[in-house]
Amino acid sequence: xxxxxxxxxxxxxxxxxxxxxxxxxxxxxxxxxxxxxxxxxxxxxxxxxxxxxxxxxxxxxxxxxxxxxxxxxxxxxxxxxxxxxxxxxxxxxxxxxxxxxxxxxxxxxxxxxxxxxxxxxxxxxxxxxxxxxxxxxxxxxxxxxxxxxxxxxxxxxxxxxxxxxxxxxxxxxxxxxxxxxxxxxxxxxxxxxxxxxxxxxxxxxxxxxxxxxxxxxxxxxxxxxxxxxxxxxxxxxxxxxxxxxxxxxxxxxxxxxxxxxxxxxxxxxxxxxxxxxxxxxxxxxxxxxxxxxxxxxxxxxxxxxxxxxxxxxxxxxxxxxxxxxxxxxxxxxxxxxxxxxxxxxxxxxxxxxxxxxxxxxxxxxxxxxxxxxxxxxxxxxxxx
Ligand SMILES: *Cc1c(COP(=O)(O)O)cnc(C)c1O
Numbered sequence: 001x002x003x004x005x006x007x008x009x010x011x012x013x014x015x016x017x018x019x020x021x022x023x024x025x026x027x028x029x030x031x032x033x034x035x036x037x038x039x040x041x042x043x044x045x046x047x048x049x050x051x052x053x054x055x056x057x058x059x060x061x062x063x064x065x066x067x068x069x070x071x072x073x074x075x076x077x078x079x080x081x082x083x084x085x086x087x088x089x090x091x092x093x094x095x096x097x098x099x100x101x102x103x104x105x106x107x108x109x110x111x112x113x114x115x116x117x118x119x120x121x122x123x124x125x126x127x128x129x130x131x132x133x134x135x136x137x138x139x140x141x142x143x144x145x146x147x148x149x150x151x152x153x154x155x156x157x158x159x160x161x162x163x164x165x166x167x168x169x170x171x172x173x174x175x176x177x178x179x180x181x182x183x184x185x186x187x188x189x190x191x192x193x194x195x196x197x198x199x200x201x202x203x204x205x206x207x208x209x210x211x212x213x214x215x216x217x218x219x220x221x222x223x224x225x226x227x228x229x230x231x232x233x234x235x236x237x238x239x240x241x242x243x244x245x246x247x248x249x250x251x252x253x254x255x256x257x258x259x260x261x262x263x264x265x266x267x268x269x270x271x272x273x274x275x276x277x278x279x280x281x282x283x284x285x286x287x288x289x290x291x292x293x294x295x296x297x298x299x300x301x302x303x304x305x306x307x308x309x310x311x312x313x314x315x316x317x318x319x320x321x322x323x324x325x326x327x328x329x330x331x332x333x334x335x336x337x338x339x340x341x342x343x344x345x346x347x348x349x350x351x352x353x354x355x356x357x358x359x360x361x362x363x364x365x366x367x368x369x370x371x372x373x374x375x376x377x378x379x380x381x382x383x384x
Contacts, residue, residue: 004379005292005325006260006345010043011383012051014253018228019055021251026211030218031202033082035225036071037063042298042374043229043256047382049074052228061223065091068100082127082162084223085137092116101125101161105137110150117157126151127162128200130189132182134168141189148196163190163200167217171209171233173240179210183217209233213240230254231356231367254355256371257347261340262311264290265331275320275328279305286319287332291343294325298373299345302363303327309343313350 023032034057035041040048049060049071058079062068064086071081083095083102089112095102096117104110104126117124128147131138139147151158165186169175186205193200206217208227230252232238242248267287274280274288289311295301299322307318309329316329331337346354356367363370 001379004377006258006297006378008042008044008374008378008380009257009259009347009383010047010051010380011253011255011257012054013384014230014255015051015228016055018230018252018255019052019057022211022224022227023056026218026222029220031059031221032057033059033061033204033221033223034228035061035207035223037061037067037084037225038368038372039067039374039376041225041229041368042371044376044380045070046074047380049079050076051382053079059221065095065102068095072098072100084129089116093120096120096122096124099125101127101159103127103129103137103162103164104147105129105139107139107143107147110147114150114154114157117154123157123159125159125161127164127202127204128160128193129164129166130186132165132185132189133178134166134182136166136168138165144189144192148193148198151198152196160198160200162202162204162221163193164202164204167205167207167210170207170214170217171237173236179214179217183214207233209237212237226368227252229256229371234366235357254347256356258345258374259347260291260293260343260345262289262337262343263292263339265337265339273320275323277321280320284332286330287334287337288319289316289329289331289337289341289343291327291329291345292325293327293343293345294323296324296375297378298370298375299327300363300365300370300373302365303359306362307359308354308362309345310347310349310352310354311337311341311343313352315352315354 034052053076060071061082068081068083081100087102113124129138131140167179170179202221203219204221206222208224210217211222226233268282270284272282293299301322304321308315312334314334318327319330320328360367360370
């Protein structure tokens with residue numbers, strides 16, 4: 001295929017380092033599940049899965065069955081896969097046949113699972129998601145007796161792989177009380193399962209923020225998304241982690257870099273508007289560089305007249321609106337810029353760096369959203 005207008009580079013050593021740090025933190029008795037929903041947070045499932053396996057990961061969590069299928073194809077075949085959300089009937093059959101586990105958050109899904117497991121003559125691996133206060137998916141406490149009985153009565157068709165829940169904002173101290181309430185509620189429900197003779201293989205509740213800042217939420221398995229990609233769930237999470245530590249360095253490293261190149265350089269006279277409309281007026285003669293990346297490539301329109309890129313090791317401003325396929329950088333202060341010169345949108349160039357979070361602070365997008373917007377078609381390459 002032809003070269004895309006920008007390229008995403010993924011650093012194996014950064015990922016390996018992040019996984020090592022996180023595994024040390026959670027301890028060897030806690031299983032590490034790598035969350036790769038949203039096309040591995042924009043990193044690309046096909047590229048990321050082999051990298052993660054190389055870094056020692058052998059458990060992946062996805063949101064939907066189409067993602068599970070892609071992970072299955074990209075994986076060496078040794079890893080386990082867990083579906084946390086969407087699963088249609090056809091995919092349920094495929095999941096059961098291939099030992100892929102999935103969450104149960106509706107009684108109806110449990111019935112369907114049993115029916116299918118019986119028909120296929122294979123045990124289905126299930127995780128029971130319980131409602132503890134997020135009020136999204138999760139089985140309410142009220143009907144749990146019924147669910148427990150069904151699982152007990154159908155032991156030959158089911159593997160009780162997990163009991164789980166999800167916190168409503170563990171990345172913010174403001175939710176401290178709510179998170180702790182969810183944790184106690186979960187523990188109470190777990191006791192009930194045990195009293196009824198149902199012991200899940202894994203109790204799991206923690207996302208990155210919970211795993212980092214609330215040790216009691218780690219239990220038997222943690223579901224780590226954003227942190228493995230080298231980003232903190234929020235600035236607060238980092239501050240909380242670093243508090244009281246002697247060495248104040250950041251143990252996580254960004255895996256992703258995003259690069260393009262200049263396709264046109266020219267001068268614009270004083271008094272002219274640049275790009276669509278009238279949002280940018282040249283108050284002096286300007287030299288501009290055109291970069292073939294726009295909002296269709298994941299560069300948010302909110303970065304119009306605000307974003308920054310690196311050219312020749314200088315941080316330069318984006319001027320005018322972000323177009324569908326192009327942005328314009330002000331290179332007036334840099335001599336000898338040519339067509340084909342490298343542009344760093346995220347990452348390092350000489351002494352300077354543009355991080356995902358510096359980016360998201362300007363545009364008010366959280367790290368998660370910025371990454372998830374990176375389109376699948378952009379070429380991704382793995383570097384050391
Ligand atoms: C996305 C997700 C995670 C991972 O969250 P991070 O903050 O990226 O670590 C964990 N559990 C569930 C249910 C999720 O949807």
